Amino acid sequence: MAAALAAVVRTVMVLGLGLSVGEALSLDLYEETCPQVEAAVTAAVRQAMAKDSTVAAGLLRMHFHDCFVRGCDASVLLDSTGNVTAEKDGPPNVSLHAFYVVDNAKATLEAQCPGVVSCADILALAARDAVALSGGPSWVVPVGRRDGRVSLASETATLPGPRASFEQLKQAFHARGLSTKDLVVLSGGHTLGFAHCSSFQDRIFSSLEEGQGGIMGMDPSLSPSFAASLRRACPPNNTARAAGSGLDATSAAFDNTYYRMLQAGRGLLASDEALLTHPKTRAFVALYAASQEAFFRAFAKSMLRMGGLNGGDEVRANCRRVNNNKP
Incomplete structure (x- = not known):
């Protein structure tokens, strides 16, 4: 019964949902430029989950916390710098973990197709895989998100907390x-x-x-x-x-x-x-x-709706820091 249900749910397709996920997102953006993107992300998530049962929850929560601050732009992945405290170090995010999973997937993809796949897309795909590999549904993730260049711990105050009414x-x-x-x-x-x-x-x-x-x-x-x-x-x-x-x-x-x-x-x-x-x-x-x-x-x-929130403006070479080719 469970296997049959999972098989049914895994057939969910974006176009069949009647959703608007933003003009910049596409179902086949990486088909020619980086066709192995899904396999690389899934492999990184699967490998991490085999060693740590908390990874799935970590990736799902990370994606949620990213999208709820500045949209799904991977700003939650940026490290703090000397004069800027980043989102990941804001009070609601200090318990976030499994950043290394995104780093591992990004390293693989940079070796195969450098400068093509955004960190925001990797995080969206990783959250989907975390759910599916935990026995939940899967869905086709539209891609084309861009990575943000701003990450401020102060903006995490807008995240709904565990005591919210x-x-x-x-x-x-x-x-x-x-x-x-x-x-x-x-x-x-x-x-x-x-x-x-x-x-x-x-x-x-x-x-x-x-x-x-x-x-x-x-x-x-x-x-x-x-x-x-x-x-x-x-x-x-x-x-x-x-x-x-x-x-x-x-x-x-x-x-x-x-x-x-x-x-x-x-x-x-x-x-x-x-x-x-x-x-x-x-x-x-x-x-x-x-x-x-x-x-x-x-x-x-609902994950597709949330994942379609506006994002950033570049494809980072390293998910932990912005590119240095812009002021």
């Missing part, structure tokens, strides 16, 4: 031309990955007096048994930097467990719980909890 989340998505449905669908990316205690500890240990916020100040929307397990993982005054919890019960597999856990009071982050505070988003949560196929199809479409 529904209104804050909706505003962040709508400001980028993404719908409330896209909000619910892309939040499903939390089926992959891990959150540190600091992202949710206020939900299990609050300053409220006992009785005002549930058991010992616990967020009353949480299942008591789930909260108890989180308390064991993140005790008060925890100092273990690696402590935390998977974002859902199958945090290395891309599936619809996230939505089913959310309905059961086992959503980890306050921003996850926020999806149940509005009738429209609650209905989408119910739909995707009931149908993994519906979620997979919607996820492919």
